[in-house]
Amino acid sequence: MFGEYSLGDLGSIFAMQGFAGLILFSVYLLMALGLAIIFGQMGVINMAHGEFMILGAYVTWLTAEFFTSHLPALFSIYFFVAMALAFCAAGALGMLVEWALIRRLYKRPLDTLLATWGLSLILQQVYRSVFGPREVGVTLPDWMMGSLPITDVIEVQINGLFVMGLTVIITIAVFLMIFHSRFGQQIRAVVQNRQMAGAVGIDTEKVDRLTFGLGCGIAGVAGSAFTMIGSTGPTAGQLYIVDTFLIVVFGGAASLFGTIASAFTISQTQSTLEFFLSGSMAKVITLLTVVAILMLRPQGLFTLKVRR
C-alpha cells in the first residue's frame, strides 16, 4: 500500500494525517476525559455522555447567535464566554441527572447503562424539537479562520491548533484538579475506599454529585470545541460514544494517563489508516484491533492498583 508514494510524499502524508489525527485526538480526549472521570472514578456508565457534549455545542451555537445580533463588537471573544456557559449548562444538567436518577442506581451498573441510554434518547428528541433536525454550524471569528503553512506541502488549520491548545489546557487543569486539589483528593479517596472516605468525614454523596457534574461539564466544553471543526446535529453525540468508551476502557478505566495514551493511539491509527484505506475500513480495523487487544488484556493499558 505504500508502493506508489515516494519517501518525501510519505513523510508529508504522515505529517498531514498526523495533524488530522491530532484534531481527532483532541475531540476524543476531551470527550474521554469526562467519561473517564465518571466511569473510572465512579464506575457509572453514562451512555448520554455524547448528548451532554451536544448540549455544549448547542450552547456555543446559541452564544454565537446572541453575540452576532446583540454584541457584534465582542464577537471575536465570544468563544470563551460560550465555553464557560457550556461547562455550566452541561455540568448543571449532569448534577440534576445524578440527583434524580444515577444515585439510585450505583449498585446496579448495568441498569445505569440502560437508564442513561434512555436519557440519551430523550435528550436527542428534545434537541430535535427545540433546535430542529438539521445540523447547525457556528460562524468562527476571523482570527480562527485560515491556515498556517509549515512547508510548501504541509499546512495546518488555525482552528485545529486552537482546539489542540484548548485540549492541552483542559487536560492540565483536570490533572491539577484531581491530583493537587482538596476536591481531587476527596474524589480519589472515595474511589479507593468509599466506606473509609465516609468514615473520615468526606460527604461521599456530595463528592459523587460534583464528580458527575464535573465529567458532564467537561463533555460540554468538548462539545463547544467540537463546533469549531464540525457542525452539530441532534444525533451527533451518538456517533462518538462507542469510540470514546473504547478509549476509556482501552486506557485502563481508572487511569487518566491511560486515557490520554489510548486516545492518542486510537486517533493516530485511525487517521493514518484513513489515508490508505476507505474511511469505514480504517475504522473497522482500528476498532477490531482495540477489541482484540482488550480481549487479551482486559484491564487496559494502564491499571491503578486498588484494593476492592
Place this chain on the structure above:
Amino acid sequence: MKRAPTFMDRKDLLALATVAVILLIVFPALLDGFRLNLVGKYLTYAFVAVGLVLCWGYGGILSLGQGVFFALGGYGMAMYLKLEASSVENTKIQSTPGIPDFMDWNQITELPLFWQPFHSFPLTLILIVLAPALFAFVIGSAMFKRRVSGVYFAIITQALAAIATILIIGQQGYTGGVNGITDLRTLHGWDIRTDQAKFILYFVNAALLLGVVVAAMFVRDSKLGRILVAMRDKEDRVRFSGYSVANFQIFVFCLAGVFAAIGGAMFTLQVGFMSPSLVGIVPSIEMVIFTAVGGRLSILGAIYGTLAVNFAKTSLSESFPELWLLGLGGLFIAVVAVFPNGLAGLWRDYAQPFIDKALKLRSVDPADPGAEVAKQAAAAAE
C-alpha cells in the same frame, strides 16, 4: 427449605398454554394477513429477548451485541435465498450472470468464497446455528476466561455491534451495503412472497418460538439454571465451590446467540430482506429493552414485552413520531428505576394473587429468584 423448581410444573404449563393459544389461535383468527405478518416480525425479536432472559436475567451477562447474532442468522438465510433468486436464467442481463445483482453492480465477477456454502440448503441451516455458536464461543472464551464481565462485557459487545454495522455497510460488494440483501423470492423452490406462504411461515415461526421457550425453561429449571443464578449473585463463591464459572457463562452466551440467530433467519423469511439496520447499536439495545419490559427473569414475559413495545412503537411512530423517542427513553428509565421486574413483576405482584384467590389454586412456590432480585432492587432504591 425451598423446593427446587421442577421442569414444566402446573403453573408453567398453564402460562405456556396461554401463550400458545394467543400465538397460534387468537392472533391468526383476529388479524388480517398484513398485521399477522407484522406480528410474525415482532416475534422474531422475541427469540433474541428469550435468549437475553437466560443470558442477562439469569446469568447476569448483559450483551449489547445481540444484533450481531440476529444478523448472522438473518444474513445466512438471506444469502441462501439470494443465491436461489440469482440463478443464471434470472440474471442473464448482468455482466456476470449467476451472482447476486449487487455484486454485479460493484464490479465483482466471482462469487466470494464465504458465499459458496449457501448454495446448499442443509448447509445453510447448519451454518445458521453453528456460525453464531462459534462466534459466541470465541468471544465468550476470550472474555469470560479472563473474568471480564459486567459493564466491560457490555461495552465490548456494543463495540462489536458497531463494527459489524460499519463492516456490512462498507463492504457493499459482498454484503449488499446499507440496503442489505433484498429481492428474495423462493425457498427451495417455494415462493415465500405469497399470502399463503406468509401465513404458513407465521405458524412455523410461532412454533419455533415456543420450542425455544421450552428449551429456555428446561435450562432455567435444570441444575445449570441454578448455577447461573448463583453465579450472577456471588460469582466468587461459585468459583470457590469448584465450578468453572467461565464455561457456564460461555454456554449461556452461545445459547442466547443461537436463539437470536434463529430469530434472524425467521425474520428474513417473513419480511423478505435483511439489512444492517437490524444489526447495529440501536437495534441491539432495543432488544434488551424488550426483555426488560417483559421482566428480565420471565421467559414468557420476554414475548409479551417484545409484542407490547413493538405495538407501541408501531402505533406511536405512525401517529406521533416525536413522542416515540421520548416514550422509549422514558421506558428505559422507568424499567430500571420503577419496575425492575417488568410486566412479569407487575403481574406477579398485582394480578397473580387475585387469580390465585379466585381459583383457590394452592400457590406452588416456584423458588423464584426474581423475588430476591426485586427485594434487592427495592432495597437499592431506598
